[in-house]
Amino acid sequence: MSLARAIETGDLTALPSRRDEDWRWTDLRGLVRSLPPASPANDTALPPGPFEDLGESIIKVNGGGPERLAIESGERRIVALRFIAGAGAGAHVARFSVDIADGAELTLLESYEGAGDGYLTEAGMSIDLGRGARLERIVMARDGADAISVSLAEVTLAAGARLAQTILTSGAKRQRLETRVIHPGGGARVRLDGVYRLAERRHADITTLVTHAGVDGATDQLVKGVVHDQARGVFQGRIVVLPGADRTDARMGHHALVLSDRAEVDAKPELEIYADDVACAHGNTVGALDEEALFYARQRGIPEAAAKAMLTEAFLAEVIDRIGHDGARDVAHAWLASRLKAAP
Amino acid sequence: MLSIHDLHVAIDGKVILDGLTLDIPAGEVHAVMGPNGAGKSTLSYALAGRPGYEVTGGSVTLDGDDLLALQPNERAARGLFLSFQHPTEIPGVPALTFIRTALNAQHVARGEPEISAPDFLRRVRAEATALKIDFDMLKRGLNVGFSGGEKKRMEILQMAMLRPRLAILDETDSGLDIDALRIVADGVNAMRSADRAMLVITHHQRLLDYIRPDRVHVLAASRIVASGGPELAHALEAEGYDKYATAA
Numbered sequence: 001m002s003l004a005r006a007i008e009t010g011d012l013t014a015l016p017s018r019r020d021e022d023w024r025w026t027d028l029r030g031l032v033r034s035l036p037p038a039s040p041a042n043d044t045a046l047p048p049g050p051f052e053d054l055g056e057s058i059i060k061v062n063g064g065g066p067e068r069l070a071i072e073s074g075e076r077r078i079v080a081l082r083f084i085a086g087a088g089a090g091a092h093v094a095r096f097s098v099d100i101a102d103g104a105e106l107t108l109l110e111s112y113e114g115a116g117d118g119y120l121t122e123a124g125m126s127i128d129l130g131r132g133a134r135l136e137r138i139v140m141a142r143d144g145a146d147a148i149s150v151s152l153a154e155v156t157l158a159a160g161a162r163l164a165q166t167i168l169t170s171g172a173k174r175q176r177l178e179t180r181v182i183h184p185g186g187g188a189r190v191r192l193d194g195v196y197r198l199a200e201r202r203h204a205d206i207t208t209l210v211t212h213a214g215v216d217g218a219t220d221q222l223v224k225g226v227v228h229d230q231a232r233g234v235f236q237g238r239i240v241v242l243p244g245a246d247r248t249d250a251r252m253g254h255h256a257l258v259l260s261d262r263a264e265v266d267a268k269p270e271l272e273i274y275a276d277d278v279a280c281a282h283g284n285t286v287g288a289l290d291e292e293a294l295f296y297a298r299q300r301g302i303p304e305a306a307a308k309a310m311l312t313e314a315f316l317a318e319v320i321d322r323i324g325h326d327g328a329r330d331v332a333h334a335w336l337a338s339r340l341k342a343a344p
Numbered sequence: 345m346l347s348i349h350d351l352h353v354a355i356d357g358k359v360i361l362d363g364l365t366l367d368i369p370a371g372e373v374h375a376v377m378g379p380n381g382a383g384k385s386t387l388s389y390a391l392a393g394r395p396g397y398e399v400t401g402g403s404v405t406l407d408g409d410d411l412l413a414l415q416p417n418e419r420a421a422r423g424l425f426l427s428f429q430h431p432t433e434i435p436g437v438p439a440l441t442f443i444r445t446a447l448n449a450q451h452v453a454r455g456e457p458e459i460s461a462p463d464f465l466r467r468v469r470a471e472a473t474a475l476k477i478d479f480d481m482l483k484r485g486l487n488v489g490f491s492g493g494e495k496k497r498m499e500i501l502q503m504a505m506l507r508p509r510l511a512i513l514d515e516t517d518s519g520l521d522i523d524a525l526r527i528v529a530d531g532v533n534a535m536r537s538a539d540r541a542m543l544v545i546t547h548h549q550r551l552l553d554y555i556r557p558d559r560v561h562v563l564a565a566s567r568i569v570a571s572g573g574p575e576l577a578h579a580l581e582a583e584g585y586d587k588y589a590t591a592a
Contacts, residue, residue: 290432291395293432293434295394296431296432297434297446298393298415298416298417298420299393299394299425299428300420300425300442300443300446300502301420301421301446301447301506302417302445302446302449303415303417303453304417306445307417310437310442310445311434313436314434314436315436317436318435
């Protein structure tokens, strides 16, 4: 079941539906009644991406473009990888693979950009980290309001590797950003963060699966979201600690603010532990803005809308402050501030 | 300056204040004392406009303006400041950012220019030093992880920065040791002026040894039942509130 297969075969019954447990909150089969035409090749001039000038660029438009990036041992690179649904985009699948050799370092500034409307796309990422390799992956999803968009990244780490990931999204008509990590233990460390800020009728689904397969691995996850209007946020986080993956340290936190009666957040944090001597914890909260803090700020003279924006930004900024790359962190803060101003 | 006439306040339909009348002229410090549950905090929250505190009758004016018609932030911009009994923690918003945002919001509401960053920093440094607040603490989330005494000093710092017309101090002495109490009281006394009124709400007379009130009022059974000079506070400390419990 996948959107990619449906697009490639034209078979709508391949679409995931609410009957698939992992897709029950992000139903595609009920939503997509017919496929739009295949996206045309597109080489028109493109506006600057969100991470412009922070590194070298790789651009994929309507599924076309380069398909592989290799970082050699000893290299340290910063790459902006742009997945663009250009003007006239219909349905397309985009694939890209990243190989980071032993000891190499990559800062991957990945963006999903929708210039057109009503497109249907799946991006498939395959990422391999060698021994002691490092990857900071920052994903900014800026899809159109009528877009249906799925991104699936499959990440494999070797011992001693580091993956630090931050997803930033404002959603789409229906959008899912999924990450699957094979975690070898052996001192490898994973951080899997995310921020969603959704308004109007937008939908975003952040799904992650981390499989700890060896001793001495660590995973730290913090996902925060805010939903307005009739928007819907979905978080599904699963950490599996396989037999023998002893001394695993796994922490998962998901916290969301629901700022409208008609907005919704669905969350399913799961820890499946089959090993011994592990330190695993998860926390999940879904609530409203702190009324005490809101009144306190208003008593000091801050108008209600500004007070709400201030508290909301502070709530989400905790995740953004964990981004390691200075330039990307600045871009993320600016994104947060602009999204907050645009919100009702 | 502040004129409260026949104020009735209910919370969830339950009457808490039942005909409270109180006038505080500019330049004066008035204390409201009373037993627990008499409605002291309700008075401060109703004046500040806290949601859920329903005014069912009476009037409140500040400099002749109808306070009850205004939003909480509008009341603040007119010069009403409440020092909270339990100051709220605001994670992720540094105290400096919070205070500057509040100050500029009040300036904008009053049609005054915003304060520049250097002027703001100069002022806040001076006020923090006077209150023995470590400047680095102002870079942390407001009140997050602060001790009770630090939170109260942070309230007084905000009062000093915002320079209100009317300052309401709700149980400012609660949770303070004697050194912290003296620092806080010095901070309050430094704010006394001919064009500022203060309402000090307290259960104990102790605070009033440091902040000398011009008038003392007893709030018992939902209204003011007695008023007098500073000597009334000492009488209350000696005799307790029992004799007022049935006065209303």
